Amino acid sequence: MATRTKPLPNSEPAWLVDLLADDLQRVEERINEALVSHESRLSEIADYLINAGGKRIRPAVSLLVFRACGGHDVRDMVDLSVALELIHTATLLHDDIIDSNDVRRGQDAAPLKYGIADTLVTGDYLFCRAFEICGRFEPKIVAWAADACVQLTEGEMLQGRFRQNLEADEDLYLEIVGRKTASLFTAGAQIGSYLAGVNSLMVDRMRSCGRHIGVAFQMIDDVLDIEGDPNNIGKQIGTDLLDGNPSLPIVRTLQITAVREAFVAEACNAALAQKARAAIMDSGVLEAIRGEALDHARAATEIITDLPDNEFREALSKLVAGLVDRDL
Numbered sequence: 001m002a003t004r005t006k007p008l009p010n011s012e013p014a015w016l017v018d019l020l021a022d023d024l025q026r027v028e029e030r031i032n033e034a035l036v037s038h039e040s041r042l043s044e045i046a047d048y049l050i051n052a053g054g055k056r057i058r059p060a061v062s063l064l065v066f067r068a069c070g071g072h073d074v075r076d077m078v079d080l081s082v083a084l085e086l087i088h089t090a091t092l093l094h095d096d097i098i099d100s101n102d103v104r105r106g107q108d109a110a111p112l113k114y115g116i117a118d119t120l121v122t123g124d125y126l127f128c129r130a131f132e133i134c135g136r137f138e139p140k141i142v143a144w145a146a147d148a149c150v151q152l153t154e155g156e157m158l159q160g161r162f163r164q165n166l167e168a169d170e171d172l173y174l175e176i177v178g179r180k181t182a183s184l185f186t187a188g189a190q191i192g193s194y195l196a197g198v199n200s201l202m203v204d205r206m207r208s209c210g211r212h213i214g215v216a217f218q219m220i221d222d223v224l225d226i227e228g229d230p231n232n233i234g235k236q237i238g239t240d241l242l243d244g245n246p247s248l249p250i251v252r253t254l255q256i257t258a259v260r261e262a263f264v265a266e267a268c269n270a271a272l273a274q275k276a277r278a279a280i281m282d283s284g285v286l287e288a289i290r291g292e293a294l295d296h297a298r299a300a301t302e303i304i305t306d307l308p309d310n311e312f313r314e315a316l317s318k319l320v321a322g323l324v325d326r327d328l
Contacts, residue, residue, distance in 0.1 A: 062188030067312035071196030086130040093123035148187040155179030168246035182214025209303040216296035
């Protein structure tokens with residue numbers, strides 16, 4: 001499969017594309033180089049998902065952290081941003097197998113289109129490509145990327161253990177989110193600040209910033225899974241109920257009969273999920289969760305204000321606010 005240069009995804013805000021146009025274009029080029037395989041079906045499946053309209057939020061955050069911290073030569077940061085995006089894509093392929101998802105990014109999910117076996121192997125392939133990229137860096141950076149992968153797998157197992165489990169609570173939810181969603185944001189901010197040359201204290205601060213961003217991002221995703229527009233979010237709504245996943249809106253409303261019945265059902269159907277979604281929306285918890293996501297975004301922004309005053313710091317704060325203000 002020949003290497004192709006594709007246009008930037010059109011889902012980022014125009015102001016962000018303008019600011020990071022060259023950096024994001026390099027990310028796209030490096031992603032497409034990484035997808036090339038002697039086995040064309042691997043390339044086809046990987047390309048099918050990774051170029052299906054993903055927002056590239058993780059690379060954008062990582063690059064903005066690097067630039068905001070005073071980084072100049074972006075080549076290494078581009079490579080590591082690509083590695084983290086490949087890891088993220090690999091987990092999406094595996095998640096679609098685990099959760100039996102039919103739709104991802106507004107199109108048939110890869111397992112539905114290509115079959116479970118080939119989708120599974122493609123996810124493995126992307127993990128390998130990611131660490132092929134990471135392998136040329138110093139051990140500390142490789143360890144941070146590897147730790148993110150370990151946390152992702154542990155988070156997936158923890159979530160699976162508490163599917164349809166009425167013992168799921170908010171502490172458990174935060175543990176899952178911290179490992180599954182926040183781990184890559186955390187690693188991206190940590191690596192970006194480190195490569196920019198800031199001191200160890202600021203690297204730790206930016207690591208914390210990344211975690212807050214990841215938690216806020218997932219909280220809003222959970223809200224959108226209940227009340228979002230499937231045409232805009234690119235996947236079926238109510239999937240957490242259908243799959244028995246302990247999302248925050250569900251955990252907070254398990255005392256409601258309709259929610260509890262849908263959550264524990266061996267085969268939750270659309271009608272049962274819709275009834276539970278209506279009950280959750282009527283409960284008022286979604287507004288409260290949006291407020292908590294905003295608190296995490298504010299915590300991230302407070303850390304960002306410690307960085308030098310420049311356009312990249314401002315853009316990073318603006319991007320964090322946009323992740324919470326999503327109303328899809």
